[in-house]
Amino acid sequence: MVDESVDLGRRGFLRGRRRAEPAPLRPPWSRMDRFTDLCTRCGACADSCPEGIVRRGDGGFPEIDFRQGECSFCGACADSCPEPVFDRTAARPWTLAARIGPSCLAINRVVCRSCRDACPESAIRFALAPGGVAVPTVEDGACTGCGACLAACPADAVTLHPGPETTHAL
Ligand code: SF4
Ligand code: SF4
Ligand code: SF4
Incomplete structure (x- = not known):
């Protein structure tokens, strides 16, 4: 099965996009x-983002870079765009949800709760695992894909995964 994860961690950045990048x-x-x-590729969305997480990517097209911070869903990027790129009537801004990978410190029995502390939606819960260290899980229904946990994680353990595409008007 194809892994559709969006790896925006530092290791992913250093690898570049030569190999099967998402x-x-x-x-x-x-x-x-x-x-x-x-x-x-006018750059209006990147210029308008108060969090500085929209940058020019491949070909000059804007991309989200969660290493710089989280999305506050302020809507400035969408509102600044002069083209019909954005659909503010969509049911959700996007379908991303966080996943926690095996490099997580807690999974490796080192106490850490940085992702939970960073999450504005209280979407990350910890439960005791064998060995006595609590490990995190993400509640998909609560996660907005804001990316706050990705930047907070000291182990590059968080990735964001897209769900089914939102249906847009026209
Ligand atoms: S909605 Fe998110 S990406 Fe868009 S301008 Fe606001 S913080 Fe930046
Ligand atoms: S912040 Fe990263 S290392 Fe720490 S518990 Fe969360 S996922 Fe694991
Ligand atoms: S992406 Fe945002 S809402 Fe989802 S778990 Fe991470 S911090 Fe919480």
């Missing part, structure tokens, strides 16, 4: 399926 993550509310057709 599709870049576009700003929230954007029409992911038609993005490169509709976007003129």
